[in-house]
Amino acid sequence: MRFDIISVLPELLESPLNHSIMQRAKDRGLLEVFLHNLRDYALGKHRQVDDYQFGGGAGMVMRPEPLAACIEKLCAERIYDAIIYTSPDGQTLDQSLCNQLSMKENLLVICGHYKGIDERIRQKYVTLEISIGDYVLSGGELAAAVIVDAVGRLIPGVLNDETSALFDSFQDDLLAPPVYTRPAEWEGMKVPEVLLSGHEKNISEWRHEQSLERTRSRRPDLLERYEKGEDAA
Ligand code: ADE
Secondary structure (H helix, E strand, O other): OOEEEEEOOOOHHHHOOOHHHHHHHHHHHEEEEEEEEEHHEOOOOOOOOOOOOOOOOOOOOHHHHHHHHHHHHHHHHHHEEEEEEEEEEEOOOOHHHHHOOOOEEEEEEEEEEEEEEEEEHHHHHHOEEEEEEEOOEEEEEHHHHHHHHHHOOOOOOOOOOOOHHHHOOOOOOOOOOOOOOOOOOOOEEEEEEHOOOOOHHHHHHHHHHHHHHHHHHHHHHHHEEEHHHHHHH
8 A cells, every 4th residue: 555645744654653563564564665855846936835814814825836737647557536625724633544545556745834735726636635633733644644654554464463454442332341461459449350361252242342431431323333334233
């Protein structure tokens, strides 16, 4: 799977994508991430990428020409399954959208900055707008890093334990159960007996119950979706 990311601050993306699971995904040839500096497509000797907004108001807007030049160049080289714009007014990223994106081959991500990008770029090129939550970041780079991480780890072969993504919180609309490691007793607190029993069926039933309980108390909205899904199955 390949991500191309257009940004005015590509340095912001380097560290999150060059460590741990993302680095392993790249080392294994399962994930490629190419960063494109929008300034390379900037206008005039001042390398301008933004300008005042028509109609007045605080904040600059990213001009259409450098973005269009960069997008056109990339689109001439390959066909993208989606051209994504990271924006607080996009569709909220959730596990279901991550699952769908993890099955794509080529994704192009445009990181917004300042007040955002000229609306005409959204109309002409963007096919999917994604928000990572109801708050405003100072730029789209962190959102792009979240998307690459959440999607990239779902590519088969990226996680060492192939099944572990299946048990993530949200994967079936339930939160994950509590987890424990050694020591079996710490500060007077004991690991639940069933987890030490080696009895796979009991362990799996216990985990399911704990997932249900955790979801019921913390995210009743998810439990409703889960119960509807079970009825439909
Ligand atoms: N850019 C600024 N805020 C954002 C958000 N919440 N999600 C995605 N991109 C953004």
